Amino acid sequence: MKLKSLMLMTGAAVAAAPMAFAQDMADSMTLVSWGGAYQNSQVKAYADPYKEMHPEVEIVWDESSNEAVAKLRAMNEAGNITWDLVDVVASDAIRLCDEGLAMEYDPDELLAEAPDGTSASDDFGDLIVSDCFIPQIVYSTTFGYRTDMVPEGVEPPSEICDVFDLETYPGKRALEKRPINNMEWALLCDGVAKEDVYDVLETEEGQAQALAKLDTIKDEVIWWSAGADTPQLLADGEVFMGSTYNGRLFSVIEEQDQPVAMMWDAQVFDLDGWIIPAGLPEDRLARVMDFVKFATDTQRLADQAKYISYGPARESSAPLVSTHADLGIEMAPHMPTDPNNATNTFLYNYEWWADYRDDLDAKFQAWLAQ
Amino acid sequence: MTDATSGPDVNSGPTPDNALREADAAEKKGPMLAADGTPLKKSLMRALRREKLRALMLIAPLLIFVLVTFIAPIADMLFRSVENEIVAETLPRTVVALEDWDYASGEAPDEDVFAAFYVDMVEAEEFKVHTRLGSRLNYETTGISSLFRKSGRGVGRMDTDEYTDAFIDLDPAWEDPAVWMELMAADTTSEILPETNSAWDSWLRILKENDDNVAEEEPEDFLYAMLYRDLTRNSDAVAAYDGPQAALLQAAAEATADIPEVSIKEQFLDIDDDWGDTEVWGTIKAFSPKYTSGYFLSSVDLKLTPDGVEQQPDNQKIYLLLFKRTMFMSLTIMVSCILLGYPVAYLLSNLPMRVSSLLMILVLLPFWTSLLVRTSAWKVLLQQQGVINDILVWVGLVADNNRLVMINNQFGTIVAMTHILLPFMILPLYSVMKTIPPSYVRAAKSLGATPWTAFWRVYFPQSVPGIGAGSILVFILAIGYYITPELVGGTTGTFISNRIAYHISSSLNWGLAAALGTILLVVVLLLYWVYDKIVGIDNVSLG
Numbered sequence: 001m002k003l004k005s006l007m008l009m010t011g012a013a014v015a016a017a018p019m020a021f022a023q024d025m026a027d028s029m030t031l032v033s034w035g036g037a038y039q040n041s042q043v044k045a046y047a048d049p050y051k052e053m054h055p056e057v058e059i060v061w062d063e064s065s066n067e068a069v070a071k072l073r074a075m076n077e078a079g080n081i082t083w084d085l086v087d088v089v090a091s092d093a094i095r096l097c098d099e100g101l102a103m104e105y106d107p108d109e110l111l112a113e114a115p116d117g118t119s120a121s122d123d124f125g126d127l128i129v130s131d132c133f134i135p136q137i138v139y140s141t142t143f144g145y146r147t148d149m150v151p152e153g154v155e156p157p158s159e160i161c162d163v164f165d166l167e168t169y170p171g172k173r174a175l176e177k178r179p180i181n182n183m184e185w186a187l188l189c190d191g192v193a194k195e196d197v198y199d200v201l202e203t204e205e206g207q208a209q210a211l212a213k214l215d216t217i218k219d220e221v222i223w224w225s226a227g228a229d230t231p232q233l234l235a236d237g238e239v240f241m242g243s244t245y246n247g248r249l250f251s252v253i254e255e256q257d258q259p260v261a262m263m264w265d266a267q268v269f270d271l272d273g274w275i276i277p278a279g280l281p282e283d284r285l286a287r288v289m290d291f292v293k294f295a296t297d298t299q300r301l302a303d304q305a306k307y308i309s310y311g312p313a314r315e316s317s318a319p320l321v322s323t324h325a326d327l328g329i330e331m332a333p334h335m336p337t338d339p340n341n342a343t344n345t346f347l348y349n350y351e352w353w354a355d356y357r358d359d360l361d362a363k364f365q366a367w368l369a370q
Numbered sequence: 371m372t373d374a375t376s377g378p379d380v381n382s383g384p385t386p387d388n389a390l391r392e393a394d395a396a397e398k399k400g401p402m403l404a405a406d407g408t409p410l411k412k413s414l415m416r417a418l419r420r421e422k423l424r425a426l427m428l429i430a431p432l433l434i435f436v437l438v439t440f441i442a443p444i445a446d447m448l449f450r451s452v453e454n455e456i457v458a459e460t461l462p463r464t465v466v467a468l469e470d471w472d473y474a475s476g477e478a479p480d481e482d483v484f485a486a487f488y489v490d491m492v493e494a495e496e497f498k499v500h501t502r503l504g505s506r507l508n509y510e511t512t513g514i515s516s517l518f519r520k521s522g523r524g525v526g527r528m529d530t531d532e533y534t535d536a537f538i539d540l541d542p543a544w545e546d547p548a549v550w551m552e553l554m555a556a557d558t559t560s561e562i563l564p565e566t567n568s569a570w571d572s573w574l575r576i577l578k579e580n581d582d583n584v585a586e587e588e589p590e591d592f593l594y595a596m597l598y599r600d601l602t603r604n605s606d607a608v609a610a611y612d613g614p615q616a617a618l619l620q621a622a623a624e625a626t627a628d629i630p631e632v633s634i635k636e637q638f639l640d641i642d643d644d645w646g647d648t649e650v651w652g653t654i655k656a657f658s659p660k661y662t663s664g665y666f667l668s669s670v671d672l673k674l675t676p677d678g679v680e681q682q683p684d685n686q687k688i689y690l691l692l693f694k695r696t697m698f699m700s701l702t703i704m705v706s707c708i709l710l711g712y713p714v715a716y717l718l719s720n721l722p723m724r725v726s727s728l729l730m731i732l733v734l735l736p737f738w739t740s741l742l743v744r745t746s747a748w749k750v751l752l753q754q755q756g757v758i759n760d761i762l763v764w765v766g767l768v769a770d771n772n773r774l775v776m777i778n779n780q781f782g783t784i785v786a787m788t789h790i791l792l793p794f795m796i797l798p799l800y801s802v803m804k805t806i807p808p809s810y811v812r813a814a815k816s817l818g819a820t821p822w823t824a825f826w827r828v829y830f831p832q833s834v835p836g837i838g839a840g841s842i843l844v845f846i847l848a849i850g851y852y853i854t855p856e857l858v859g860g861t862t863g864t865f866i867s868n869r870i871a872y873h874i875s876s877s878l879n880w881g882l883a884a885a886l887g888t889i890l891l892v893v894v895l896l897l898y899w900v901y902d903k904i905v906g907i908d909n910v911s912l913g
């Protein structure tokens with residue numbers, strides 16, 4: 001009897017040992033992302049391997065990245081933060097950081113080094129655009145066009161200004177229903193040099209100039225507000241060309257085999273990544289930090305590119321990008337960062353837009369409503 | 371609906387209310403007494419109060435539920451349309467210092483304001499609230515957001531460390547936190563060294579936030595800068611100080627004349643020239659009160675500027691247009707719902723039961739389908755390469771290169787929303803029509819009325835309460851719709867609610883969203899009141 005209870009106790013102690021160790025970290029984690037193919041790539045590349053290493057962890061996904069900024073603010077005001085890690089675009093990360101809703105972090109402490117020992121802050125480089133932002137992928141907003149709608153005897157569109165050329169390329173265009181990117185493209189095609197775009201856009205005249213350029217095609221534009229709109233409009237033949245995220249176009253072209261081609265000219269790079277909400281309890285924070293370190297290491301970021309055509313944010317991940325998990329095609333040529341695609345790119349100025357977003361949005365919406 | 375001839379007494383017998391009225395009437399003849407000798411009126415009042423209390427307790431759970439989960443959140447959201455504490459909370463000293471500054475002077479504020487602003491920024495930066503204030507003020511004046519972000523980084527690196535070095539050179543005791551604590555603990559310091567004392571309070575709050583011990587942390591530059599200001603401005607007052615470290619303070623006061631001044635204003639101008647811009651300071655001043663009308667002004671295309679209320683420039687006017695459009699389109703949708711719904715409801719209520727329940731399912735079926743599915747279905751039907759255009763081209767009514775544009779505009783929005791809201795019109799109409807006895811119309815006809823007269827003079831007036839209920843339902847639902855207009859509205863079919871959604875979820879300008887929402891609510895209540903005056907709310911029936 002005595003022996004038996006002793007054995008039981010030892011058993012309990014052995015069982016309890018790893019439990020006690022794991023107690024420092026919470027056993028469940030709520031990750032917030034965009035849903036769809038993108039979230040799926042994160043599940044496959046990050047969450048599944050992590051669960052293999054830590055079977056005790058339960059990962060819950062919430063598809064709320066679209067309204068993450070507003071929801072995080074509401075959670076913060078209610079004093080009950082239910083999310084552990086949130087996937088947002090860089091401009092939202094800056095806004096969340098400004099509002100004190102996202103946690104500031106030290107890249108070299110939180111993130112893993114590259115395999116060759118380069119520090120995380122060097123490996124990510126300039127892509128860490130805010131003290132709170134943990135970069136994940138580089139995506140671009142660019143144009144796709146229907147190959148079967150190109151007029152006969154005309155070269156297919158290859159330059160951004162072909163979007164504004166209704167004579168050579170008649171047909172509807174799909175543009176995003178917000179000023180960002182559209183204003184820059186309009187100025188580029190109105191003779192403004194790339195490096196002067198934001199200086200010009202800062203002035204009233206520059207803004208009027210951009211809107212006047214957009215006016216020339218306004219009647220032929222269908223304005224989209226969800227990333228899925230343009231692929232759908234292209235597939236239906238509703239528009240001749242349209243802007244959207246390059247990954248969406250990839251899936252229309254390669255996965256759904258539609259007669260659509262990419263026009264990489266003047267693609268605008270943007271970033272997507274994680275933020276950790278400010279004010280997490282210690283055990284949950286410890287778990288999230290452990291996950292983030294794993295999920296943003298060189299191999300994991302390269303793995304994500306197997307499932308979606310977005311470029312990994314680490315320089316050291318680029319050589320490791322391999323083939324698509326289902327289609328088996330090489331993914332490197334479909335990356336926005338591929339040298340062939342990135343011959344003419346445009347850099348999105350986060351800081352500038354953080355200042356001018358409210359002002360220009362009011363003007364842009366007023367212009368749209370006229 | 372209650373019949374006009376039947377009051378509460380008819381149905382439920384006398385209540386204390388009636389007795390009270392009678393007692394009132396009797397009082398003129400002299401007080402009437404109850405059985406226990408108290409005046410009858412008093413005794414009845416007590417009985418009435420008890421009864422009312424009991425009734426209140428019965429509905430209390432529901433009342434509390436509605437208050438807590440419905441009224442309170444709405445009230446809280448509406449309150450945000452005027453609430454503006456963030457400026458005075460983040461920059462308390464600056465707001466006070468700015469009171470003496472005149473925007474019309476055309477010059478940036480003086481050194482005193484900048485000194486106050488310096489201490490406020492040091493504290494705000496430590497608590498990470500300066501950027502939040504920056505984005506708040508950026509709604510009013512473009513550029514303030516990055517100005518605050520930049521200045522937050524800059525305040526820690528100002529040349530005010532020259533003061534720190536000078537004081538410590540003077541006497542190393544100035545480096546000792548214990549000396550500072552003794553100085554600041556004295557009663558008279560708040561009068562002799564007002565700015566230093568106030569900065570010291572900030573310092574204590576900063577240390578507390580970081581869980582640091584006051585006795586161990588070296589005082590920071592901004593404390594020395596404030597000390598310098600206090601000592602130079604009022605060096606004689608130091609003589610009145612008789613607390614601990616009096617000699618040290620006296621020596622410092624005498625030596626300050628030799629310490630070169632570092633202009634804090636210049637320091638800020640070094641960080642960014644915009645600090646010399648009166649526009650920035652004017653905005654801070656205009657939005658410094660705890661409550662502001664700024665959001666409401668913005669929502670009617672005006673703006674609050676340092677000069678007072680001004681018109682928004684023409685290229686930014688949008689809200690009045692959207693309000694008008696929302697009203698117009700909601701009314702159009704309501705009218706098309708009446709026109710389409712009335713015959714259907716008439717048919718439903720007059721057909722034999724078996725057929726009408728089948729039709730009823732057809733009415734309800736879309737009601738149970740997801741809103742998004744129904745909206746997308748309209749896209750498939752109405753788009754240029756869509757079903758309707760294809761048929762028209764096939765029939766030959768429309769040329770292939772000239773297909774009709776029926777979606778992503780006002781027309782598409784009205785069609786889709788009419789379809790979505792139709793059941794809300796049909797159901798109240800149906801339930802009212804069901805109660806109209808068919809014998810009335812038959813009687814009218816037998817008395818010689820034409821079918822039209824019988825319908826118009828006999829049937830229609832009895833169905834008006836159904837139209838009223840349906841119209842109110844459809845109109846109020848339509849006015850707040852935003853998913854459908856967002857998806858099929860294009861540029862000419864968007865509603866004011868789309869802007870509210872944008873300000874809630876994208877721009878985080880909740881104050882403006884609240885103001886727009888408040889206006890929408892008030893407009894609806896006004897229309898409801900007008901409706902009550904014209905038609906009478908008693909003439910509304912949901913069945």
